[in-house]
Amino acid sequence: MHKKLQLDCRYLAPLLLVVYAGVANAGIVVNPPVVELGSPEVTYQVLVTEQPSTGGQLDRTRSARYEVVDTNIAIVNPDGLIRPRHDGKTELIVRYVDDTVRVPITVRGVDHPQPVSFRHEIMPILTKSGCNSGGCHGKADGQNGFKLSVFGYDADIDYDSLTKGGRGRRVFPASSDQSLLLLKGSAQVPHGGGRKLKPNSHRYRLLRRWIDEGAHRDLGRRAALVRIEVQPKQISLSPHGHQQLRVTATDADGNRFCVTTEGAYNSNADTIATIDGRGWITAGDIPGEAAMVVSFMGQVDVCRVTLPREGVDFARPPETNFVDKHAWDKLKQLGIQPSRPASDAMFLRRVYLDVIGTLPTTEEARAFLSSDNPAKRAQLIDNLFRRPAYADYWALLWADILRVDQGVVQPQGAVAMTRWLRKQIAQNRPYDEFVYDILTARGNIYAEGPAAFFRAVKDPDELSRSISQLFLGVRIECAQCHHHPSERWGQDDYFAFAGFFTGIKHKPLPTGAISIMPVPGTDTIHPLSGVSVATAALGAGPADFTGRRDRREVLADWLTSDDNPFFAKMIVNRIWAHYLGRGLIEPIDDIRATNPPSNEPLMEALIAHLREVNFDLRAFTKTLLNSRLYQLSSESNDGNVDDFQNFSHALFKPIKAEVLLDAVNQVAGTNEKFVGWPTGYRAIQVWDNRLPSYFFRIFGRPLRTSVCQCDRGDDPSISQALHLMNSREFAEKIRNPTGRARQIANSEMSHVEMVETLYLAALSRFPTVGEQQVMSEAFKNSVSDTQTAVEDVLWTLLNTKEFMYNH
Structure with a gap:
């Protein structure tokens, strides 16, 4: 039996009842079992699903055949989309192979329809047609004198624009078919946006009926x-x-x-x-x-x-920890066989570059590759976190996204904050405490600490969207002007969050520095309504500032609490992306319900683990690096060559500009002379983001103008290739009279040992037999000039993809 629903049609125009219990008959299910339609222009989609005896479900919606018994009441197209014609009752007959299901149809409100609602029925048409998108009439200045609110965030403005603008020609109730809204929308007259409506389609008819009724804003109550x-x-x-x-x-x-x-x-x-x-x-x-x-x-x-890939006999690899378990579960579900483990050489170079942004030396590479200690990988991971380069490298990465721009915060401020970052990382400060200190920073921006962040990012609006994206992975900047198109955040959420940053004062000091001081703040005023918006965290109720002078402390308490659904997920995703080449969520700082993780159980397990270790990022990262997943080879197999989403093999990651320059100098045996800096400093130690350097510019060092990691450019370019192949600076490094090439050429090494040393220096591995034979040709062609042969081999290695990428 079908369960009938009692429906109140007084206020609903597009009225349609949806019941999710299915009607099963001989292997097919039709959803819903009862169809009710309540306005002339409404449409209704049925779903047809086959349930084979072998299990599972198969969509047959566009394979089934449809028939309405009384086509004077309703009609159906071959895709299962029902449209009403007149009030009454009839049946939809659905056939698939030998199975038949009959679905009752009731049509009301067609012969005497309710008035059309502009907000609830016309606005969706404008959005569906793209009229109010940023590339059409929704852009800042509109299009050809016609402007709509972006994605329809303000129905009142759009109503006035349609009905009162354009000299009344956009809607013309005296003759609706002569309205520009219909003529241009259906391309009956020239329209730069092309045809958006088919004449006599249900959208066209709904627009025409609205105009015929007088193009009213809204008549009667309509529930939101x-x-x-x-x-x-x-x-x-x-x-x-x-x-x-x-x-x-x-x-x-x-x-x-x-x-x-x-x-x-x-x-x-x-x-x-x-x-x-x-x-x-x-x-x-x-x-x-x-x-x-x-x-x-x-x-x-x-x-x-x-x-999933079908017909795969998945051979489950061994598991080192829970990371592998969840990764293998996902790959088994998808039918993707992971690659074999990385060789010692591949792992060695990868983990050095990932953790400390530095290549292993030839001596370190030789010792690791020759060791037969089964625990050598885990021991190496532990040792790398104790290296000073670890703090140098990660201070650089955090300085990038915290916008430590010396042009804005001044050199003293940049030095102060970089030193503070390096110290926090070296001391392994728990991440929640680290972030709490940043959010509540105060005092002289030239003093060692994070106060300079509030000099780089000043006004409440910018702080709101920056901190949300940086520490929560929530991009709320869209909600400044309109409702987020793919998330729940609206303008009230945006201005409520900005209220946490209205109590920050920048006090000039006699020394020329700036002091960040907390003062009583106020709730933000909505710029359109002029109404005060109560300060609140994202998805939370109004904030309670009782007993708090600094509003940021209330935010910091909420942000670092266990109840926060974004905080741990964001840093988990950021760290995962750094070491695995892409986030479980991409982009890494765009966390929302409509952008789920590629492996949700793994994400949840990683979040739980981070909380178990009390936000100890070093302990968390060690778990990641010791997993078999992280230690997979970058060499794909036939089954995973096209997988770039599920980590079935290691990805090739572009090496960051500073790391690459240090690597070139280390392999070449040279030092970079940075303007104004003593000789011997490495690029990952340089706090001056505005240091003039052609190398940094073409290899994408960030300008630190955004909290987004996308500020760092890592796309390969012709300029990069030409610089490494042909630039004078690069040639001088290879030919440096005290560099590695000269030292090797003047040594007592054999040609075989020379090639081996260069491979260990550049690629952290020994050459294969074939590579050794090819490189030996350089010495045969330069019998009297070993120096040239060594330089040729070194130049060749530095221009390989294997050197340019971390994999």
């Missing part, structure tokens, strides 16, 4: 939308398989209606699966997971799509 739900929530597809989604909206009164045709769709991994504007998913042939993001009127939901 509170959520949308996508069905199905999670699916597994075969290569090139398909799935139809259905999206249901729920308002504050509990009414539910289908918005499948009105929702906006986006895939976060197009190489795995794509989705069109009707919610039709098409899988590719690369195994992995993708999130299908659905948005409608500020509400969002996600369908998770898994695309």
Whole structure:
């Protein structure tokens, strides 16, 4: 039996009942079992699923055949989309192979429809058509004199723009078909944005009816939308398989209606699966997971799509710790066989560059490669964290994203904060305490400490979005002007969070320095409404500042608390991305429900582990580095060559500009002379981000103008290749009279030993037999000039991909 729903149609125009219990008959299920439609322009998507005796579910929505018994009441297209025609009752007959299911249809409110709501029915059309996007009429100055709010964040402004602007020609109630909104939207007259509406489509008819009714703002009460739900929530597809989604909206009164045709769709991994504007998913042939993001009127939901490789006999590798367990579980689910473990040489070079941003010396490489100690990898990891270069390197990385720009905070401020960062890292300060100190920093920015951060990032708005992105991984900058298009954050959330930073005073000191001082702050005023927005953390209630002079302390308490859903996840993702080449969430600082981790159980286990070790980043990182997953080879196999999402093999990571310059100098046996700096300083020790250097510029050293790691450029370029191959500076390093090439050429080494030493210096490994034979040709061609032969070999190694990348 079907369970009937009693529906109040007085206020709903796009009225549609969605019931998620299915009607099963001989192997197929049709959802929902009852269809009710309540306005002339509403559409309704049914889903047809086959349940084979072998288990699982297969989407048959576009393979089934549909028939409406009385087409005077409703019609259905071949994709299972129902449209009403007149009030009454009929049935939908669904056939697939030999199975048949009958679904009752009730249509109301078509012959005598409720008035169209501008906010709830017209605005979604503008959004679906892209009219209010940043590239069209939603951009800052609008388009051709017509401006809409971005993504429809302000319905009142958009209503006035449509009905009162353009000399009244955009909507013309006296003759609706002559309205520019319809003429241009359907491209009956020239329109720069092309055709957005098909004449006589349900969207066109709804717009025309709204204009015919007088183009009112809203007549009668209409409950606000509170959520949308996508069905199905999670699916597994075969290569090139398909799935139809259905999206249901729920308002504050509990009414539910289908918005499948009105929702906006986006895939976060197009190489795995794509989705069109009707919610039709098409899988590719690369195994992995993708999130299908659905948005409608500020509400969002996600369908998770898994695309496994079929017919794989997964050989589960050994596990070192929980990281491997969750990684192998995911790879087994996807049918992706991980690569073999990295060789000692590959691991050695990788872990040196990752942890301390420094190559191993030839002596260190030779000793490690010749050792037969089964615990040598774990011992090496422990030793690297005790090296001074570890603090130097990670102080550099944190200075980049904390915007320690000496041009803004002055050299004294940059020195002070860099020293403080180096000390925190060397002392292994727990991460939550480290962040707490940054958030509540005060005092002279020239004194050793993090106060300079509040000089680099000054106003409450900028601090709000910077700290949210930096420590929470939440990009709320979109919400400054409009509701976030793929997340729950709106303008009130943005200005509520900014209220934590209104009590910061920059006091000039007689020395010329600036002192950061806390003063009583105030709640932020919403720039459009002029109403004060109560200060609140993201997703939390109004903040309580009782007994607190510094508002930032309240924020710091919330941010570092165990209840915070973002804080631990963000640093876990940041560290994972540094060592594994990409985050479990990408981009790494864009954490939201619509951008889920590629391996959610692994992410949750890593977060739990970080809390278990009390935010000890060194202990946490050691767990990561000792996993078999981190120690996989970068050489792919036939089954994982196209996997760049699930860490089945190590990824090639561009080496950062400072690290690469240090590596070139170390291999060449030279020192870099930085302007104004004593000889002998390494690039990872230089705090001056504005130091003039062509090498830094072309290899992407960041300007420190953003808290985003994307500020650092790491894309390869022709300029980089030409510099390493042809520049005078590079040639002088290789030919340096006291450099490595000269020392080797003047030594008593054999040609074989010379090549071996150069390989150990540049690539941290011994040459293969074939490589040794090829490189020996250089000595045969320069019998009387060993120096030239050694330089040629060194130049060749420094220009290889193996040297330029960490893998």
